[in-house]
Amino acid sequence: MKKTFFAKVYDVARRIPKGKVATYKDIARLAGNPKAQRAVGMAMKNNPDIKIVPCHRVVGSDGKMHGYSAKGGIASKIRLLKKEGVVFVENRVNLNISRWNKLKG
DNA sequence: CATTTGACAGGAA
């Protein structure tokens, strides 16, 4: 049973801890292909269930976010992240602090 | 099998 790349992406996205965010690139890398960040974005948008995949914890490499398939769109995404404790600066995530996998869990 | 899609990333101007 070979998992599709999307399945791996969902699996990785699910293990993002609360209060942290990961970049599309990070997920692509953890999913097995560091260059497949575009496919990662596609997976998010094609997400099977927004409830089991915390897509809102996935942001761009700059801490900027591009979209959100769930209700409310980006605005809601920002709000959720803030609520979880992610550090924001203006409309950007402070990856230096809130990036997952950075160091020492 | 060919083409299109995009919630990317990195670089250049």
Next chain:
DNA sequence: CTTCCTGCCAAAT
């Protein structure tokens, strides 16, 4: 800082 272009990918059509 913004805008435009290029490279790359897997899934969908």
